[in-house]
Amino acid sequence: MIKVAVVGCGYWGPNLIRNFYENPSCKVDYCCDMDNSKVEKVLRKYPSIRGTNDFDDLLSSAETDAIAIATPASTHYEMAKKALEAGKHILVEKPLSLTTEESEKLNELAEKKNLILMVGHTFEYNPAVRKLKEILNTTDVGKALYMYSARLNLGVFRDDVNVMWNLAPHDISIFLYLIEEFPIAVSAIGKSFVRNKLEDVVFMYLEFPSGIIAHLHISCLDPSKIRKTTIVCERKMIIYDDLDNEGRIKIYDKGFETTLATDGGIQDYIIRPRAGDIYIPKIDNSEPLRIETEHFIECIEKGEKPLTDGLNGIRVVNVLETAESSLREGGTIKKTQWMKWKF
Known part of the structure; x- marks a missing residue:
């Protein structure tokens, strides 16, 4: 079973958590946010999930297979880069990053490490x-x-x-x-x-x-x-x-x-x-979002390229x-x- 962590528990993150939690093909392993009140709100609804304020906990977790990043756009590149370097598949909310150069680097890194990079172009x-x-x-x-x-x-x-x-x-x-x-x-x-x-x-x-x-x-x-x-x-x-x-x-x-x-x-x-x-x-x-998150898990399981892959994100x-x-x-x-x- 694929174990997923979600970083960012503000506006969009809880929607990702809900959809991953209700998917029988995966398990939500961690939720992470710098604001502890947001983490606690998630844990009250999903007590089986581990909560943390430290993104490094997700990176160092041997049990975590994938990380969904739902943080401010300005943080996407650094967090996605660290997640890929830690060997995690990633789902990054739009936009993938704030420059074409950064997006290309993420795509190259994902391909080099044979990891799934998917962008949350939900529409x-x-x-x-x-x-x-x-x-x-x-x-x-x-x-x-x-x-x-x-x-x-x-x-x-x-x-x-x-x-x-x-x-x-x-x-x-x-x-x-x-x-x-x-x-x-x-x-x-x-x-x-x-x-x-x-x-x-x-x-x-x-x-x-x-x-x-x-x-x-x-x-x-x-x-x-x-x-x-x-x-x-x-x-x-x-x-x-x-x-x-x-x-x-x-x-x-x-x-x-x-x-x-x-x-x-x-x-x-x-x-x-x-x-x-x-x-x-x-x-x-x-x-x-249910279709999107299911597609992400299926791509990890089968090693297939997502519809909204790195190149898709680079174009946007x-x-x-x-x-x-x-x-x-x-x-x-x-x-x-x-x-x-x-x-």
């Missing part, structure tokens, strides 16, 4: 996002033309990263997963309205080799909680709303029809809007790092090394 395990990919690949919606997403809320503010590094990994990973392309150009603009130097509102632009363009609106300074993605295709249009429990995906039979008309011997094309039915496909209600970090460079230069469009990271 790639979301049944709705997987259904969205199926729709794009197997139905008559046509080729995707452009897409845009909004991930908005009032709070939470992170102390170590801006809203782009905190929230945009979700939408970047969704876009890359859906179209299986790496962007050739990236730009970003944003503002710090609440805190100095850490943007709370960011707008990102991505351009892909096939001609698809994408826009991301990310904010922790908004009156409404919104988690929505729109994809406009050649023949139909799709809206994925992660907060709509009755219809998370809606396919709109909308578009334009072009006909050739002759008037007085002169031919010209007439473009008319077309509107048809709205179709709501059935979506599996399985918890994405590289987009973020390129966007950060654009952000510092007032929105300059940055060309990427897309050939290096292409699918």
Whole structure:
């Protein structure tokens, strides 16, 4: 049985602990946090788990096979590096690190030591996002033309990263997963309205080799909680709303029809809007994090590469790092090394 430790018992860590604890193929061996009150809260609910404030206890434990890292993004690289050096498989919450160079080093170290490195891009395990990919690949919606997403809320503010590094990994990973392309150009603009130097509102632009363009609106300074993605295709249009429990995906039979008309011997094309039915496909209600954590354990057991492996994490970090460079230069469009990271 795989024994897992979780470091970080604040917002996301308890969700990881719950899912690992309920998985019969593994056992939660340790929970760790610098805040002892958070550790004690976990232990009251799961008294069989060992608790500690010292990350080194997890590294030195001969019984611990894997470590899930759910700490602030600025700590990911050092903690992941130490865990791999200690011979532990790792699941790192997004983003993998704060630089492409650091992410590449982690991936190389995991491969060298033959260990599983998986990144917590949870939406790639979301049944709705997987259904969205199926729709794009197997139905008559046509080729995707452009897409845009909004991930908005009032709070939470992170102390170590801006809203782009905190929230945009979700939408970047969704876009890359859906179209299986790496962007050739990236730009970003944003503002710090609440805190100095850490943007709370960011707008990102991505351009892909096939001609698809994408826009991301990310904010922790908004009156409404919104988690929505729109994809406009050649023949139909799709809206994925992660907060709509009755219809998370809606396919709109909308578009334009072009006909050739002759008037007085002169031919010209007439473009008319077309509107048809709205179709709501059935979506599996399985918890994405349950699917993700089960996949992590299965990859360890079978020695298989995860869906969201180190390369997956590097791609997302590289987009973020390129966007950060654009952000510092007032929105300059940055060309990427897309050939290096292409699918």
